[in-house]
Amino acid sequence: MKAKHQRLWLVLGALGALGGAGALAFSTLGDKATYFYAPADLAKGPAPTAAIRLGGMVKEGSIERDGATIRFVVTDMAETVPVTYTGILPDLFREGQGVIAEGKLDPATGTFRADTILAKHDESYMPPEVAGAMKKTGRVSAGN
Template structure:
């Protein structure tokens, strides 16, 4: 084999290795990608049916029902509501009327089955995307009422 052919084979092998590595990294990234949706977007069918996503808003007052470690509560964006079922220990700051972000999937009945629940950590904090989504939902609701 000539030196020129060896060089082309080496370059081709390097490009193939780089392509495979890139494909593996992108595949792993896509599997771990989790999107955020408001209850209004979930009800409108914009949320994925078979993938994990996050839903956020405020815990509706009077909606928390506990049965041992299983908790059922309602998340609202002041326009729509989504029922959330979670089994596990809730964060200490979780309470009615406070901001929450739950990560999980929709079941066949349209109920959100959370795998993780995150509560805001102080009086002034809410994730940017959650605050923006709540503001948008409120503006859209006010626009449809006029």
């Protein structure tokens, strides 16, 4: 076999291995991806069955504690979604602040069952996904 043909097979083999590694990485990432939804997005269509991120503001006066279980309402000022979480909340979690909850929506009750709660880290911060979703509803000015 000529050197030219050997190089061609080497390049084709390297491209095939690179393509296979990329396909494997992409398929693994697709299984772990969590999509972001605002309450208004969930109200529009069928409830997703996969794990998602629900983002918005914790509605004033909505936090209820029952032992380690916390119930509260997430709003984007257009729609609301009740959330149930069992565990320890972040120190900065409170009413009127931005929050992202990771978990699954129970289609039977419409309650979001959160596995993880992420809260803002300072007074002026709002998660980008939450800010974008609230701007889409027209409830927050572009400067916020």
